[in-house]
Amino acid sequence: MQQTAITAPHPVARARRRQLDLLPYLMIAPALLAIGLFSLLPTFYGMVISVYRVEFVQLLSFVGLANYTGVLADPKFWNSVRISFTFTAISMLLSVGIGFALALVANQAVRFRGLFRTIALLPWVTSYVVTYLIFRWILNADFGLLNALFVEALGWPRIQWLGDPNLAMACLILVNVWRGVPYAMVLLLAGRQGIPQELYEAAAIDGASGVRSFFSVTLPLMKTALLILIVLTTITDFNIVVAMLVLTGGGPGTATESMSLRMYYEAFNYARMGSASAIAMIIFAINLALTLVYVRVLRTEKYY
Amino acid sequence: MQSQGFSRRRFFEKMAGVAGVAGLMVAGAGCQSIQEALGPKTGASGGVAAATLRYMGHFTALGDTARDRAQKQIDEKFKSSFPNITVQWEQTAWETIGEKYMAAWSAGTAPDISLFSPANTTQAVRLGSLEDLQPAFKQWPDADQKDLSKAWWDTGLYGGKKYLAPLLLFGDLPLYRKSLFDAAGVNVDEIRTWQQYTEACQKVVKDGQGRNPTQAGFDESTVRVWGWHQFLARGSGAGIPHFGQFTQDRLGKHDLGPPDWTADHWTAPEMIESVQLMVDWVLKHKIQPRSSLTYNLEDADNKFVSGGAATYQFGTHRFASWREKMQFPPEDAVWARYPTWDGKRWGPVMINHWSMGISSKSKYKDQALELTKFWMSADADLIMSDVAGQQPKRTSVTSNPIFERPDLSFVKLFDQAAREWSAPLYSPPIRPSDLYIQAYHQMVNENVPVQKALGDARDAYNKLLAEIPKDQLPQ
Numbered sequence: 001m002q003q004t005a006i007t008a009p010h011p012v013a014r015a016r017r018r019q020l021d022l023l024p025y026l027m028i029a030p031a032l033l034a035i036g037l038f039s040l041l042p043t044f045y046g047m048v049i050s051v052y053r054v055e056f057v058q059l060l061s062f063v064g065l066a067n068y069t070g071v072l073a074d075p076k077f078w079n080s081v082r083i084s085f086t087f088t089a090i091s092m093l094l095s096v097g098i099g100f101a102l103a104l105v106a107n108q109a110v111r112f113r114g115l116f117r118t119i120a121l122l123p124w125v126t127s128y129v130v131t132y133l134i135f136r137w138i139l140n141a142d143f144g145l146l147n148a149l150f151v152e153a154l155g156w157p158r159i160q161w162l163g164d165p166n167l168a169m170a171c172l173i174l175v176n177v178w179r180g181v182p183y184a185m186v187l188l189l190a191g192r193q194g195i196p197q198e199l200y201e202a203a204a205i206d207g208a209s210g211v212r213s214f215f216s217v218t219l220p221l222m223k224t225a226l227l228i229l230i231v232l233t234t235i236t237d238f239n240i241v242v243a244m245l246v247l248t249g250g251g252p253g254t255a256t257e258s259m260s261l262r263m264y265y266e267a268f269n270y271a272r273m274g275s276a277s278a279i280a281m282i283i284f285a286i287n288l289a290l291t292l293v294y295v296r297v298l299r300t301e302k303y304y
Numbered sequence: 305m306q307s308q309g310f311s312r313r314r315f316f317e318k319m320a321g322v323a324g325v326a327g328l329m330v331a332g333a334g335c336q337s338i339q340e341a342l343g344p345k346t347g348a349s350g351g352v353a354a355a356t357l358r359y360m361g362h363f364t365a366l367g368d369t370a371r372d373r374a375q376k377q378i379d380e381k382f383k384s385s386f387p388n389i390t391v392q393w394e395q396t397a398w399e400t401i402g403e404k405y406m407a408a409w410s411a412g413t414a415p416d417i418s419l420f421s422p423a424n425t426t427q428a429v430r431l432g433s434l435e436d437l438q439p440a441f442k443q444w445p446d447a448d449q450k451d452l453s454k455a456w457w458d459t460g461l462y463g464g465k466k467y468l469a470p471l472l473l474f475g476d477l478p479l480y481r482k483s484l485f486d487a488a489g490v491n492v493d494e495i496r497t498w499q500q501y502t503e504a505c506q507k508v509v510k511d512g513q514g515r516n517p518t519q520a521g522f523d524e525s526t527v528r529v530w531g532w533h534q535f536l537a538r539g540s541g542a543g544i545p546h547f548g549q550f551t552q553d554r555l556g557k558h559d560l561g562p563p564d565w566t567a568d569h570w571t572a573p574e575m576i577e578s579v580q581l582m583v584d585w586v587l588k589h590k591i592q593p594r595s596s597l598t599y600n601l602e603d604a605d606n607k608f609v610s611g612g613a614a615t616y617q618f619g620t621h622r623f624a625s626w627r628e629k630m631q632f633p634p635e636d637a638v639w640a641r642y643p644t645w646d647g648k649r650w651g652p653v654m655i656n657h658w659s660m661g662i663s664s665k666s667k668y669k670d671q672a673l674e675l676t677k678f679w680m681s682a683d684a685d686l687i688m689s690d691v692a693g694q695q696p697k698r699t700s701v702t703s704n705p706i707f708e709r710p711d712l713s714f715v716k717l718f719d720q721a722a723r724e725w726s727a728p729l730y731s732p733p734i735r736p737s738d739l740y741i742q743a744y745h746q747m748v749n750e751n752v753p754v755q756k757a758l759g760d761a762r763d764a765y766n767k768l769l770a771e772i773p774k775d776q777l778p779q
Contacts, residue, residue: 023312053771056431057410141595142607157525162598165749249539252597253745268403269738270768271427 043284050277057273067278077279079254080262087173087258088237094177095233096226099184104218106185107192124182132246135175136162139247165255168248172256176243180236184229191225192218231294235287259283354388355668357675358415360405361658362398365391370624371472374692378684382675389671398658399541399600402427409433409663416666417675419658420468423541425460425731426778428661434467435662440673441466451682451698458728459657462778468659469676472688474621474695475653475726477718482638484508484529484614492640496647498581501615505531505591508614517590524590530613531591535604536741543740545585550578552652552727553644560732562779565769567736570762571755578645580754583747597745605629619656620714624693627711639714641721653718653726689715733777734768736761 050067052059071077106117123131138145139161147158162168195218203213241260244250250257250265257265259279267276363371365379379391394415396404402424408414409431420428428434441449453473460468478501480492488507495501506517512526536542551559554574560567569575585592599607601618608616609629620639627634642651660679662672678684685701688694693711695718696702707715743761746752 056406056427140603141598142593142612143603143610157523158595160595160598163595163749245539248598249537251538251741251745252749253538253742265738268407269735271406272768272771 046277046280046284049273050281052274054273054277056271063274067274068282071275071278071282076254076257077259077262080257080259083169083254083256084238084258084260087169087176087256088234091173091176091180091237092230092233094173095180095184095237096188096229098177099181099229100188100226102181102185103188103192106189120185121182123179124186126179128179128242129246131179132175132243135171136247139171162248163252165252168252168256172243172247175247176237176240180233184233187229187232188222188225191222194225195221227294227297231290234290238287238290239283352386352389352671352674355671356390356392357417357668357671358392358394359417359675360394360396360401360415361419362396362401364393364395366393366395370628371621371688371692371694374688374690374694377687377691378679381683381687382678385678386671386674389675391675399539406431406433409665412665414663414665416663416668416672417660418663419471420460420661421658422656422729422731423735423737425468425659425661426462426733427735429462429467429778430733430772430776433664435664435666435669436465436467437469437662437673437676438464438466440677441469444677448680451700452680453697453699455655455722455726455728456697459655460659460661468657468661469680470657470659470697471679472621472658472694473655473697474619474657475655475718475722476617476642477620477639477653477714477721478615478617478642479608479623479637480640481508481611481614481632481636483632483636492638495640495643496650497643498578498645500647501643502531502581502585502589502591505614506589509591522590524593527590527593529611530593530607532585532615533592533596533599533604533607533613534616534618535599535601536597536744537600537603538738538741538745540600540741541737543737544579544744545582547575547579547740548654548727548729549642549651550575550645552654552725554578558727558730560736561730562777565732565734565777567762567765567769570758570765574645576754576758579747579758582744583754586748594748597748620718621656621658621692621694623714624691624711627693635710639717641717650721650724653721655722655726655728657729695719731778733772734765736765739765 049059051062051064053061053063053066102120106113106120110116137143141147141158141160141163144161146161151157151159160167161171199217199221200213203217208216239260240258241264244256244258244261245264248256250261260283263276263279263283266272266279361375363369363375365372365376367375375393382389382391398419398421401419402421405414405418405420405424406428409428414433420434455473456470457466459470459473460466482492485492485504485508488504490504490507492504495504508516509527509529509531510516511523512528513521513523515522517524534542534545536545548559551557551569555569555572557569559569586594586596596604596607604616604618605622605626606629607613609626610631626637630637642653644651660676662669662676666672680697682698682700685696685698686704686706689696689701689704689712690706695715696704696707702715702719706712739761743757746757746760747754
């Protein structure tokens, strides 16, 4: 049997290995540069702007926390906070719940599974603006498909889908859920498919029913995927602007004006970049808090 | 030990290849930038060097509306006069032109020419983003300068500098479906007060059982043709209906104007009374659909042209587009004069505009000025009137026989109305439209008393105004 002689490392080889230790860093350098330029730097600049009085894009005078106190003292800001949390919570729960259900269905060995998955993904691949514009038409009280084909066909009076404050919020949530469910389905399907089949077989041998298997096998082992999805969906829904901007403009009145939309109006309607940045920093702080919660909860015991 | 599969040498060779290709692309782009930076090329025409001008607007040579077609015709004439100047059109929704321009200017990527309205002019001027065009205009031939109307010269004037060249000068006039009012026994030319207007609309509005709003059992959910509507959605750029007319009519002043630009008059008793009527149109008189609070401008246009409303009003500059889409005989839509509160005279016409402005950072100001001058010529003005149904800006064009056509009959009416009583729409230093519409929605949807809603809006506006140093307020 031929044996490889063990020899001391050659000095040149040692030096080459030291040089080549830089390789991993070089490989991630472009990504780090992109994150720094397009994410960290703007965030830092936003922090700077938020403590200045800003005239369009010119920093005028340092005002400390005046922009923050001005924002926090505005009742409309707290209205937008309430709306953001309401929208995010309901939207996230529905997206994750329905997405989970669809993931379980998509995992079954049923006929036309591929077709089902394709159709289920369609809302996700449609552009945000296109989606909301189309739904704006569908929900139009006078010309919309919903009233024309269903409501009036049943002899009911036209419903002001986007004109009633409560209904407008409900429509916003449902359209967002329609768009977000495929993403949840894809993520959770991947998580579901990562669970070994043997565990279900073992559970069946032990006499576990389908429901028991779901709560004892599926749910615990999908905890990581669920948490990832919940955090990503929460952050996405909390930051969304396009939905409100296109579908309702924040109306009727301020019934659907989220924090992000308020920030948009402050920045581009009133040219108050300082206040807008203050709102942006508050949103950032909330997102950071949610992410920290996720990181803490994710430190869980592994099951396998 | 020799590694298997992954070869560092092959990897670096590949990376070098990719980097080389990327470098060539960057160098190519850089060469083009250098060429542009070095300036004009040969082939100048009319004493102006070659350039590609970026023109941002909501009606351009790319679209298909009447105004787009007019732009295209003017562009084709421009190309034959200036073959080495190319216009790169950037079609943009009108509601967002202002903020897009200011954001682009701040980033150094603003188009050379953009369209401006009263909603976004002052902010653009305060940003320093617009070039003063007065020196160039004063070099135009005397005949041209005198041919342009006073309203043209007054628009975009700040502190003695003129930043804009109005492309469209227009105003609101009410538009009536004559047959509907005739059937109701109303002569639209005799509607002189807002109360008469309300009563006339109530006669036209009928529910599914033929009842009008003054009759018991009226069911607004079955109404097919409403009296009046407007675009009133949040974020649509709308304000409180007829607010500017009411301030002119009842207070004898501009809504928001120099020298102080405050909104203190918003809660004057006359304004509260007037706005209460606007709210009652939805809640009490039932001549306006509640759904109008979700309309954007396109929705409102479509509502009228599809026969869903007996009256309408918005800028005459959109009339040509409406005519093309009307689902009733266009002759049935007749223009009239605005009523007033007491009916002693016809109401004021508020002169609105969409104007061309040149970016102060444009590298091709000479070419942009040539283009602006061409677009303000008599030929271009006639095309705008003939093809796009626009109010002419030049006196010489006003006398053209095309204005005898039925579709352009509003031109003479507008001209007469404007001469009797008109006021320009100023561009306030703070955009009030979102404050107005929030107040209006509160009044209609949440039953907030008019005085409170207007008071809150006034306070919010004045607070924002106070943040601007007084020496920076436009005069």
